[in-house]
Amino acid sequence: MEDKKQGSDPNSKKGFSRRSFIRGAGLSTAGSVLLTTNALAFEFDEGFSKGKEYGPGANIIQMKVNGRIKSLSVEPRTTLASALRDHLELTGTKVVCDRGSCSACTVYLDGVPVNSCMMSVFDVGDKEITTIEGIAKDGVLHPVQEAFIEHDASQCGYCTPGMVMSCAHLLDNNSNPTLDDVKSATRGNLCRCGTYPHVFKATLAAAKKTT
Secondary structure, eight states, X not given: OHHHHHSOOTTSSSOOOHHHHHHHHHHHHHHHHHHHGGGSOGGGHHHHHTTOOOOSSOXXXXXXXXXXXXXXXXXXXXXXXXXXXXXXXXTTSOOSSSSSSSOTTEEEETTEEEEGGGSBGGGOTTOEEEOGGGSSBXXXXXXXXXXXXXXXXXXXXXXXXXHHHHHHHHHHHOSSOOHHHHHHHTTTOOOTTOOHHHHHHHHHHHHHHHO
């Protein structure tokens, strides 16, 4: 009799069964989805407020990229880098490490540099994306782009777009940077070819042209 009392009862509050685990996991997953479903692009806020579901298949969203509204069909797993490269054919943005450690995929989100390989396209919302293709105006290169060419600041070229974006952001916010400022601005950009001295010279030269 004593052994029976010590046995586990699947219906008791202290009992733990496979069925209760699956039920709990399902509720947790559903809760996570409900908490994150408002991350779609700006055209779909109304749909979520009415309880409409999106996914797991592709959904049509809109983003503002380089000053223009773009429509694209993407799955919930799509990163911003993939959306730009594979769906909008803006291949200037490079994906190298694909884990946010090299910053080759740097773009601007409302003017702030971000690693696009680590960001879901559905997290963009109504913010504007600027890529390496968008910093040139009316066919005229950004001063940093011109300086990179003049000072041979790229070798294999994989890190170059991210480097340019970081350096251009620096000059857009600091027209008279020091060498330490440039080093700080590019501290997250990894160049496997080791062309950092040329990058620094190019950025400082570009700064002189903008003052």
